[in-house]
Amino acid sequence: MAGSRSIIRFDWITIVIFLALVFIGWINIYSASLETNTAAFLDFSQAYARQLLFIGLSVLLIIFILAIDAKFYERFSSIIYIVSLVSLLLLFPLGNTISGATSWYAFGGFSLQPSEFAKAATALALAKYVSDLQTNMEEFKHQLRAFLIILLPAIFIVPQPDPGSALVYIALIFPLYREGLHFVYLLLGFFVAALFVATLAFGVIWVSLGVLIIALIFYFKNKKKRSQKILKYSIIAAACIGFSFSVNYIFENVFEQRHRDRFNIVLGKEVDAKGIGYNTNQSEIAIGNGGWFGKGWTQGTQTKGNFVPEQHTDYIFSTVGEEWGFIGSLFVVILFVALIIRIIILSERQKSQFRRVYGYSVASILFIHFFVNIGMVIGLLPTVGIPLPFFSYGGSGLWGFTILLFIFIKLDASNYINS
């Protein structure tokens, strides 16, 4: 009886949006990875065929996740988190290196990327810790512990190196803010992330110059108490520049060349063979080519010509832009916004703090992927290679996001049973 009732209680709006995104994602991967001279439809050397397999397997995964009792996730969250950390650590001796990053375990023809699963594990652990009755987010000690939970996986992921995936963890500051963290941390978090990306993307000199100029502007704008503020501004500016230099130092001296290469790939410097901004340019051209209604499925000239690098993975949205036009891409943006907002609304409805924090974490992680990925593809943000959830090609990514989302759907369903 409980089972049938919980099925009814699943949030079908979320599930429908999820299915829509996966479906639209797949048809675009099909178009982006379609070779003009393919013979068989299900040729598993083709990305679209493999993605179809991944989607099929994720259905099994969903059934499995929904079948498990909701209490399991809360009770075993620490263990899941620890397993996930261990799996990240074990990559260093056991992992496989694919395009410069030691981020994968290889099983026969398959490879799994534990960092994709670590997001869900971290969200669970964070929710568990924050919802502990003894945790008070206004206390510095507890804040520090919460940050540690967030940063540990990130710290393990950076040296793989996979700075993009590590960056995602910054999003988990949103649930902490929701639970009482001071606003300053939020600003600080974004500022650190921005400095980090800017240093790698533009170099330490430009970042220092930028920081100095901004500090000067603020200083001269504030006419009162200049003498007192000068020290404050100097310290902040010095700290920023120091941070930038240390990022640069670590990048240049601690990392090996292969790490740097990987960073450069993620930051779009490596494939930028034809000059600064080639990827973004090509992606903008492809999207611009779409017009109102697009060129139609598999008819995108830029897509067919493989002008956009990594189009079926990180740049999949440019295919949507070219082949489905403004209407199509707007529809996808609306789907994502609707999904994230739906999750936030559901989270607010949760009676248990654990479920609320977890829901917020899911929304935040999905949001930062959506924000960074599409922002990069449409040329608003610097190039940082992270996938578009449910959309981009890749088994681990799809499964990681599916697990993340469906644990929340299961938890949400249990919201009504326990009352």
Added chain:
Amino acid sequence: MRKLLLISIVLITGLVFASRLFYLQIYDTSFQKLSENNAVKTEFIYPQRGYIFDRNGKLLVANQPSYDVMVIPRNVKNLDTLELSELLKIPKEDFTKILEKSWVYSPRLPSVVIPQLTKGEYAYISEKMYKYEGFYIQKRSLRDYQVTNSSNVLGYIAEVNNRTISENPYYQMGDLMGKQGVEKQYEDILRGVKGVKYIQKDRFNRDIGPYKEGIFDTLPQRGKDLTLTIDETLQKYGEELMINKRGGIVAIEPATGEILSLVTAPYYDPGLLVGRERSKNFTKLYYDTIAKPLFDRGLQGEYPPGSPFKALTALIGMQEGVIDTKERITCHGGYKYGRNKLLGCHHHRTPLAMEAGIANSCNAYFCTVYKRIIEKYPSPQEGIDNWKKHLSSFGLGNYLGYDLPIGKRGFIPNSDYYNRSYNYPKYKWYASATISNAIGQGEVLLTPIQMVNFTSAIANRGWYYKPHILKNIVGVDTIPKIFTEKHTTTIDKEFFEPVVEGMFDVYNNGTASHIQIPGIEICGKTGTAENYIRIDGNRFQLTDHSVFVAFAPKDNPKIAIAVFVENGYWGSRWAGRIASLMIEKYIKGEITRTDLENFVLNGSLEEEYAKPYSGIPFTINN
């Protein structure tokens, strides 16, 4: 607040993304063009240009394959300039210049490096072409001339220039188009329609197949063949007769207005303007400013018509009722006008009536008639304008409207012209001031094709079709309507007969009696036109132009002809003989008077033409 932050950020992000997408996809269209350029290559397939035949179905112009070395500057990589320039057999400096020019034209569109390789060169170069990225060989179809004559009629094709490219989107750099003659006039029909292939490219600029499975591709349409009204045998014969002479021959079929031959001399072999030597040969022809081989004298030469014009004076006189066929007019060795001016005449019987007046080309007769025509009206202004109205109905004084791209208006003065010249009304002018018009000297200028046109109108007794060169487009039933519209002159039919008789007498016992053709009734009129040249600011009179118009046979005429030989002296000396040979050739198909033929074929006026440029004093009309 804490509940709303993330939601707000998500919504704002969504809005920002939507506006950015709107900007990229709807607002800023520059991205769309850019993308068409790098992802889809347009390849053209050139159709065969239409063939050109003469009126008897003889092939004049066919096609031959030609190969151009092309370059897309953007794709050039690791080029060994010296090696390639040696392969192409051009100096390295020239080669570098060509490459620079092509960059300026466009880095991504093809430009021509070496046009029109021969088959031998092609075989040699094409084997090695793969080594040079960015270069390729484009096959085109060039003209293959089956005859060595008619270059002024056929015209030529050449590469389009930048202006044409910017004005007409059909043409691309390196395309060939008709630049002169029939090739230009009927370019749209002859060229056919280029086929287009859109080819999808990948980011390495490799072809990866047709764009959208080729739904936008088109097949080339072969150009249509043309049949000209030209009789190639007659044309060729005309050109031979004009060797070592300068001038023009225009022959038309009066019943239809079809141009049977259009000769200009000196002429050139149309084959000169094909192939790699084309531009060298063209320069040579273009800069020959003395013989002017590119100047079509039949269409562009404006000459004082001389005595043939008298036929028109007679016709207008009868139409205006100022003379009849019976009235005799006395000639005292010329026509006296003004106080003591005399327009001289040669020796002949006197007085003469109309037919004899024409046959003997009496100046006094026609000046008298002309004066009466003008003075019939209250003022000379009205008289002149009325006179001009009659001449205009013969197609004189304006573009005739034939289907060749070049021409001249000729000149028939009107009252405005004389008012301006004589500063009217301060000074008055009278008919006698314009008296030279009576005999085709004075201000009147006609092109040879205009002369043949009025001759044809006389042959038809009062009407003509516009002369045209297009007999038909193969596969199309109609020719342009303007060539099937009958134009009627302002002269009544009855008045033509006496003039025709007079022109017949020219051959029987008049100025051309020594060049009769046995068995053919020819009507003609000789002419001798004074002319001048300016050298270093000084005006010199040169030997008169030899002019002749004729048609034959007298009834149901088959051919009307105008012959103009520059500095050929009196009318029957050169022009008359040539006209007579042409008529015999056309009507009989063979020449019975071989002495006459040999005389003309071997005759040369080169000495005459060299006179003004020799720098030593010379005599004329000898």
